[in-house]
Amino acid sequence: MKSSLLRLWFARVIVLTQLIHGALSWGKEGHYTVCKIAESYFEEETVAAVKRLLPESAQGDLASVCSWPDEIKHHWQWRWTSPLHYVDTPDYRCNYLYCRDCHDTHKHQDRCVTGAIFNYTMQLMSASENSRRIVHYNLTEALMFLSHYIGDVHQPLHVGFLGDEGGNTITVRWYRRKTNLHHVWDNMIIESTLKTYYNKSLPLMIQALQANLTHGWSNDVPSWESCQLNQTACPNSTVVDVFRYASESISLACKYAYRNATPGTTLGDDYFLSRLPVVEKRLAQGGIRLAATLNRIFSSKPKLAGA
Numbered sequence: 001m002k003s004s005l006l007r008l009w010f011a012r013v014i015v016l017t018q019l020i021h022g023a024l025s026w027g028k029e030g031h032y033t034v035c036k037i038a039e040s041y042f043e044e045e046t047v048a049a050v051k052r053l054l055p056e057s058a059q060g061d062l063a064s065v066c067s068w069p070d071e072i073k074h075h076w077q078w079r080w081t082s083p084l085h086y087v088d089t090p091d092y093r094c095n096y097l098y099c100r101d102c103h104d105t106h107k108h109q110d111r112c113v114t115g116a117i118f119n120y121t122m123q124l125m126s127a128s129e130n131s132r133r134i135v136h137y138n139l140t141e142a143l144m145f146l147s148h149y150i151g152d153v154h155q156p157l158h159v160g161f162l163g164d165e166g167g168n169t170i171t172v173r174w175y176r177r178k179t180n181l182h183h184v185w186d187n188m189i190i191e192s193t194l195k196t197y198y199n200k201s202l203p204l205m206i207q208a209l210q211a212n213l214t215h216g217w218s219n220d221v222p223s224w225e226s227c228q229l230n231q232t233a234c235p236n237s238t239v240v241d242v243f244r245y246a247s248e249s250i251s252l253a254c255k256y257a258y259r260n261a262t263p264g265t266t267l268g269d270d271y272f273l274s275r276l277p278v279v280e281k282r283l284a285q286g287g288i289r290l291a292a293t294l295n296r297i298f299s300s301k302p303k304l305a306g307a
């Protein structure tokens with residue numbers, strides 16, 4: 001094959017891979033942002049435990065591996081993880097119920113994003129509590145999955161309607177580009193924000209969100225990270241908390257994502273400017289809650305087994 005042809009072929013493969021890749025979760029930027037924000041709220045013991053668990057390729061930075069579950073989900077040996085990135089509710093139901101909704105297409109219970117968060121939290125917790133027992137879980141993977149899925153559950157359309165696959169089958173235009181509604185919420189809103197306000201710099205956007213957390217949102221932060229049950233019962237209330245994150249997402253999906261975004265619609269300034277605050281807040285909440293979850297897992301139990 002001539003080298004120019006070969007290049008073209010490679011380019012097509014890359015574009016195709018990116019299209020498939022972008023279809024199922026906050027894009028790379030979204031996950032990076034959630035994890036970067038979380039890192040700045042880690043307690044000392046969490047910093048140490050996370051460092052011990054991270055793969056070498058992460059070079060000590062959790063954010064750098066937060067998109068890993070998206071990168072592997074199409075490989076055959078990881079395909080079982082695909083349904084763990086989202087949860088569907090019945091069409092036009094703006095609420096979320098674990099028993100009704102958390103299953104895969106074959107109706108296997110617990111196989112959805114909230115089930116996965118619960119599972120990986122429990123794996124890390126049991127390892128942390130039983131520091132002398134041999135732990136059979138892969139805790140490095142558990143940490144990377146948990147960090148990714150807490151990000152995903154905060155993307156409103158990751159808790160969307162079954163019939164349109166969380167907006168994936170709703171074809172719209174984002175300004176002049178043809179895309180789908182799910183992708184708008186995963187990538188396009190963030191992409192346009194970076195271009196419009198941050199000179200295409202992700203670190204600048206993260207900085208702005210962090211500034212907002214210490215000023216504009218500072219009164220809300222304690223309620224974002226708090227457990228629904230009392231503080232001593234906190235670690236066991238993970239289930240309740242995760243339900244809350246999913247319920248918030250479907251209600252935001254109904255109120256903001258699906259509204260005025262029927263198939264064939266062109267979404268422009270009106271949609272962008274009114275939905276941007278929702279995306280910003282969800283990224284920040286995801287970060288705060290990831291940190292709170294990991295702090296609960298690691299900080300009160302200083303020894304982490306086999307890490």
Ligand SMILES: [Zn+2]
Binds near residue numbers: 024026085148
């Ligand atoms: Zn995902």
